[in-house]
Amino acid sequence: MSGPWEGNAGGHNLPQPNAEARQERAAYLWGLSLALLLTAAAFGLAVFKILAGPALLAVIGLLAVIQVVVQFRFFLHIDLxxxxxxxxxxxxxxxxxxxxxxxxxxxxxxxxxxxxxx
Amino acid sequence: MSERQHPGINLTHARPQDARHAEVTVFGFWTFLMSDAILFALLFATYASMVSRTAGGPSGAELFDIGNAFLETIVLLLSSFTFGMAAVALKEGRQRAASLWLVVTLLLGLGFLGLELREFSSLITQGATPQTSGFLSSFFVLLSLHGLHALVGCIWIGVMLAQIAIFGLSRPVRSRLLRLGLFWHFLDLVWIVIFTLVYLPVVSA
Amino acid sequence: MNPDLLFGKLTLDALPFYSPIAAGGAATIVLGGVAVVGLITWLKAWTYLWTEWFTSTDHKKLGIMYVILALVMLLRGFVDALMMRAQQAIAMGNEGYLTPDHFQQVFSSHGTIMIFFMGMPFLFGIMNYVVPLQLGARDVAFPLLNAIGLWLTAAGAALVMASLVIGVFSTGGWTGYPPYTELSYSPTVGVDYWIMALLIAGTGTTLSAINFIVTIYKMRAPGMGLMQMPLFCWTALCASLLAVFALPGLTVAGGLLALDRYLGMHFFTNDGGGNVMNYANLFWIFGHPEVYILILPAFGVFSTVIPTFSQKRLFGYNVLVYATMCIAVLSFTVWLHHFFTMGADANVNAFFGIMTAVIAVPTGVKVYDWILTMYRGRLRFDTPMLWSIAFILTFVIGGMTGVILSIPPLDYVFHNTLFLIAHFHNMLIPGMLFGLFAGYAYWFPKAFGFPLDETWGRRAFWFWVVGFYLAFMPLYVLGFMGAVRRMTYYDQPEWQVYFIIAAIGALSVLLGIVSQIIQLVVSIRNRAQTANLAGDHWGGQTLEWSTSSPPPEYNFAVLPTVCTLDAFQVAKDMGTPHLWPERYEPLEVPRNTMVGLVFGALAFLLGFATVWHIWWLAGLAIIGIVGITIARSFATETTRIIPASEIALTELRWKQAILAQQGDAQ
Structure with missing residues (x-):
């Protein structure tokens, strides 16, 4: 017995198109690479004192916003x-x-x- | 490419009512996460308004170890990625691969918690406790709440590993993994704000 | 063994023998509890209550339990109100009959109870009962979550009641401002009770609100677009969104205050870099939307009642929807008007003052929509309609005084005076409570299959309305005369007459409440003559009236297909109000479960143990909560099937009732 609340229906061994899984993997890799890049940039700017004061805050703030959007797009699959x-x-x-x-x-x-x- | 119905893992549904169920639970979980996001936002505002309230105690510039923070950031980011890999394996119906990736994610999550605890104990041995100043109270509470979420996530992964072993990749199990994925990625989103707001501004000071 | 380890701070001194009045209150609670338990045992009703109510996840039963909780707490909160009015009526130049400390506990518990444990459960109860039926849905999105929400609210209410018997309640008012509520100034457990009750109930409310948002977004009847939803569902949606997004403010404010008190942190302390002003900021980020959480669903009730009793469709539905959404968003932009006098500069105050005045615009639009709905209608003055008309007249006065208070320089004069007390009671009693009473009278015949007695309903109405004006208009005057709020006693002889008038008003409200209790008893006694299973008691326009009264567990045997607003009215106009299919499908409903009740019990234990520093018990409660959550996730058989034959029988019985009613009419 299964229905809208609970149950243990199968469906997990349905054949899956490999292309879609490949695309998904690529999306996660893209997300990881971009996030690493943005993180490294933010830490680099601060640690190597390339920027300071309000300019630093503004740039790392912007980088954080971009990274949030990147993670929404590639990890959480939110798009338009x-x-x-x-x-x-x-x-x-x-x-x-x-x-x-x-x-x-x-x-x-x-x-x-x-x-x-x- | 088939149209994706939900964020997170794309489930292919054998029956339409399964798709409906996933849609309902995922939307509910998003609502919860957004409430949680407001909670964190208010703590961020509190932290930002208390940064200078050190009451004669140490400031962030004297205390924070940027190397440790960088390591925490990388570990958490990698765990987000490995969860993604588990999600893809799940979608392909590869149960063993999914479990393995979840174990990797769990280990990274525990590693993150270990790093955070190391940082806390180092601060406390330096005499920088949550009772020292308003600044440190807000720092510890903000980080601990995030850490508590990570701990809950780790326990949840453990429970899901057990459920995969018992039920296989059944529909409720997949539906829960989908929500766990949202939760786990959400942890990383909060962390982006933490390292940007808490750690980076004090490095150059 | 060290007794502190076992009992924490709890000793026999916690019993309220410090004053005969407090001891009397405690005795009333204990004896009342014993009497209820004894009555249930004598009636052998425990099994019935357990299987039909306590373990139920049916949104209709949860809704009724919410309302019962709210009515019980209304009595408690009203007793507090009577005590305050009595104290202030006597305490001119003398100390009255309450000690200052006790008086402070009374006004703190009055505010806390009326907002969180009367208003919130009452409106969540009505929303629970009505929203799924109006949407044409068989159930809510998350029935178990819904049950957990109820029991967590009940656990919070139980903590407030427990504080009356064991220990004391907060003396910090319903807002609990530090530094007064910090450990150094309030060393008793009162503030801890207040924090724990609010955190637990707040969690419950958040869960319920998530459930409603998803239900309204995802569970509407086939064909029902958002703009075909009854207006009550719109207000329920907006109130739930407000709850989900505003309650984190309360959680953060209360949680951080608790950390200050329990772990010696410095969020709101005077020393150590604390910032008391952030508490006011966080609390009102929650507090102002909270006002609209309370009022919007009542607006929804009026928008349902007024068209039904004007026998017209609602005027300006679209405008009302947009006005509701405007109010919901704007309510997040005005919170500073609660602390204009804290010392922000004129720019800050001006911004929030203007935003506050702006909110009056969509609210005014609504008032005109209701008036125009009545215009040229065929009005029937049953009790729900009486409450609605009293609301419109009275609420407009409160709105005007609100616009006065939104002007910062005037607020500097009125801040903390009884003018403010009169203002917000003038908003919340007509705006929320009259709406809830209208909803109670309007949907009672739906929930129980028989109506409330009209005669006693009218008596209750008149006592309440007259009592309201007598009780609160003098407070406006006292505010103008400079009387501040929360005074235990005063020495201005010219004030006393107004306090005495206010006390007479409170007595009139008491007669109103007594009439409501009599009304309930009389209605139950006469139910055999007044029963109406057929369902459409008032000639309603929305889908809840297209089912039997009370509706079956599965709500709709056949899901209605909706293509317009006021779907049931349209179906009646077309001559096909009911669908009678050839054969019925079996339906799946959630099984009963004790998880919700156990959650509530564990949360109560956690709160109680934390209040008294009984750490082993708190630890056990947390382990229990985590354990039951995990264990529940392993459960698989959580639903059951209602067979088609049973549904066919139920529907047949209902059809016969409808035919019999039509036969009577002809």
Whole structure:
């Protein structure tokens, strides 16, 4: 017996096209390579003191955003195709809220700090 | 290439209601992950607002070991990749290969936890405890919450290895592995923000 | 052996013999509990309750249990309110009958209970019952998760009740601001009870909300697009999204406060680099959306009740949907208005003040939509409609005072005065509670197959509305006169008359609650005459009225196909309200499971053990929670099949009831 909640139906030994698996493997390899590259770049910029201060923060921040997008694309398989609209909407909405909450918090707390200690 | 229905592992479904079930559970799990993401975002905001609140104690520049952080980053990234390999093996129905890749992922995950514990104990022996200052409280809590997630992920991998051994690659097992994959990749996403926000800014200071 | 290891901080001193009033409260709780247990045993109802209710994962039964929890907690929270009004009515120039410490516990538990353990369970209960039926779905997306959500909420409520008997409750108000709630200023277990109750209930609410989001997105009847969804489902969706995205704020604020208290960290302490202002920030990142979590589903109820009793379709459905979504998003952009006076500069205050005033726009749009729905309708004044009309009139007053408070310079004057107390009660009592009462009266005949008594319902309504105005309008005046909130006693003779009027208002509300209890008893007693299995008690427009009352476990034997808004009204207009197929398919439903109840029990133990520092018990509870989660994932036989013959029989009985009703009508 099996159905919408639980069950142990098979289906795992269906023949799979090898081409698709190869494509998938390639996607994960792409993801890994890009992520390694971006990580190395971020650490390199900081450790070898190529940049400093606000410029460093801005660049490593940008690299982090790019890496998040890369991992979403290659590891979590989120892209702009139609079938995943709802997941994408959810992620973008979360991104907006994070922006509001984190940005707002830093603005508010920074402002209070400045007025009390500055 | 067949159209992918969900993020993570692409399951080929023998029956339409299986596809529906996966769609429902995966969407639910995404919702949970997004709630979790907000939790981390608020802790990041708290950390950022407390970086300078060292209360006379040591600052990040005096404490953090960037080499260790780099190693942690690489280990976690590799574990994300090996989980991907497990997912591909799963999709091809190769049970042994899937289990093996999961074991590799588990070992990398435990390695990450080991590195993190080493860092914590080194900080504590230097007298930098969570009670020292607001800055260190927020540092330890942020990192520990991420570490706790990694621990949960490791336990989950262990449980899934047992379920693969008992049930084979049955539909519920594959569905759970799909969600575990999302969870595991999510850990790495959070870590990107951690190394960017916590470790890198203090290296050049 | 060291007793500290075994019992932590728990000693006999934890029993409330410090004041006769507290001891009386504790005795009421204990005796009440014993009486309920005794009654169930005497009726030999344990097996019935266990198999039909406690282990059920049916969304309809979970919904009813949520509402029962909410009504019990409403009584508790209202007793707190009566005690406060009595204290302030007497305490002019004297100390009144409550000690300051006890008075603080009373207002803290009143706020905590009314928001988290009355409002939230009540609306989640109604959402649980109604949303799947309105969507034309057989079940929710995650029935077990739903049950766990209920039992975690109940565990949180049980912790608050336990604090009345063992130990004390927080004296920090429902917001629990540090540094007062830090260990150095609040060394008792009260704040720990408050934190644990909120963290546990908050987890439960998050799980329930995830369940609703997925149910609404993925389980709608064939053909029902999002814009064909009843408006109540829209508000349930928005409230659930708010819960999922806002509750992390509470978890972080409460969790970090707990870390300060338990592990000596420095998040919100005065010393060690702590930042008390971040607590207010985090708490209100959660707290403001929370207000809309409470109010939006009530808006959904009004949007269902008003068209039904105006015998018209809802005016401006699309506009109402967009207004709801606007409110949901905007509610994340206004949190600073709760602490305008903390010292941010004028730019910050101006931004959040403007955003606050902007929220009034979509809310105003909604009010006009409801009024225009009634315009030229054939109005029927049954109790759900009465609550709705009282809501519109009263809520507008509260909205106006809210716009006043959104202006930072005025807020500097009104901050922490009774004007604010009057304002938010003026929003939440009509906006949330009247909506919940309207929903309770409206869907009661659906859930039980017989309606609530109208006469007592009207009495309850009038006592409540009159009581509300008497209780809260004087508080506006007192706010203007400079009376601050949370005063145990005062020495301004000219205030007392207003406090006495407010106390009379509270007594009128008490009569309202008594009328509601009588209404329930009378309705149950008369159910044989008023029973109506056929289902469509009010002439409803949405799909929940297309099933029998109460609906069968599987909700719909045949899933309805929907192509328009107000699907049931359209089907009735076309003369085909019900589908009677030749033969029925067997249906799969989840089996009963005790996992949800065990989760709740373990969470209660974890909370209790943490409050009293009984670490071995806390460890065991955590192991239990992890263990049961893993064990459950190995379970395979989690559903059962209802055979087609049984379904055919149930449906036949319902069809006969409908035919009999039509026969009576002719």
């Amino acid at each position: 195709s139609k079938s995943k609209r709802e997941d994408l909407q959810l992620i973008l909405f979360t991104g907006l809220l994070i922006l509001i909450m984190v940005g707002g918090s830093l603005w508010i707390l920074g402002n209070l700090d400045q007025r009390m200690m500055g």
